[in-house]
């Protein structure tokens with residue numbers, strides 16, 4: 001058992017079980033005002049907080065958190081800075097700027113980094129926390145659905161090199177993850193919906209009952225109905241916590257299941273231009289290609305593909321990509337970390353709620369499913 005869940009009222013807690021690096025994911029709605037108390041409960045000796053937030057996550061959320069910290073000014077010193085939105089901020093230059101900033105602010109090994117924003121902020125601030133003084137504690141406050149259900153949990157932190165995404169980084173677990181689903185009310189539709197792709201992913205790879213729940217509740221999720229959104233975040237975090245608890249550093253292969261659809265998605269993002277599709281949209285099309293490939297290899301019935309397609313469409317996610325070009329995508333896929341001895345390997349479903357790592361996949365099959373998904 002590598003995750004635990006407890007709940008009361010509009011709050012629940014998922015525990016990531018990692019021995020002395022275990023931590024809670026607190027999920028609530030309308031509780032940003034209480035975050036400061038939860039942080040102080042988890043980190044009682046907090047004396048210096050370093051808030052790093054996305055400049056776009058302005059008020060009310062980041063400001064509310066800042067104000068709450070300032071009320072504790074007698075016991076906690078607060079420094080804050082913001083980072084420009086977008087993948088471009090996951091750079092060596094911004095990493096360097098933040099380390100220098102912590103130094104100027106008088107940070108030391110007792111300082112705690114608090115990352116407020118989406119995946120870019122969490123990855124960047126987490127890597128800064130992992131590196132400053134050989135590692136300081138950090139708290140994740142994700143503000144996008146994608147960050148809430150994926151990147152804020154599990155301790156993957158890092159930055160990009162100019163030609164290689166996420167090439168430099170560290171596994172550095174947060175001390176606490178604080179999620180308030182109300183924060184999503186101000187998220188643009190496209191960003192919110194793209195996060196649903198990762199939510200659907202957990203149903204396919206790990207939790208068949210959750211998949212059935214998603215089929216019945218897709219419309220509530222699309223309409224951001226509060227209870228449904230909170231439940232979907234909880235179930236997603238439970239799956240993520242379970243997988244991370246079993247394979248923290250991606251050594252046994254278990255954690256790789258989280259990359260379902262991602263081999264295709266990364267190739268789509270690289271060849272169709274970053275910025276044209278959001279990550280979750282590319283993952284949705286990637287899951288579609290992966291399920292088609294599983295069907296083509298005789299691993300699943302037509303029913304799985306049909307149910308997954310229907311659910312993704314109900315979540316208003318794209319399931320085809322007219323410009324998908326196998327001649328461009330395949331060379332990118334050959335650089336995937338799962339390639340072994342020049343053979344493509346994929347995370348593919350065996351049934352709803354279970355996936356396997358499938359090796360030695362013929363390039364021709366891959367080419368065909370890309371063409372079928374146009």
Ligand code: GLY
Pocket residue numbers: 150151153154156255258259
């Ligand atoms: N997002 C994949 C992982 O955390 O392993």
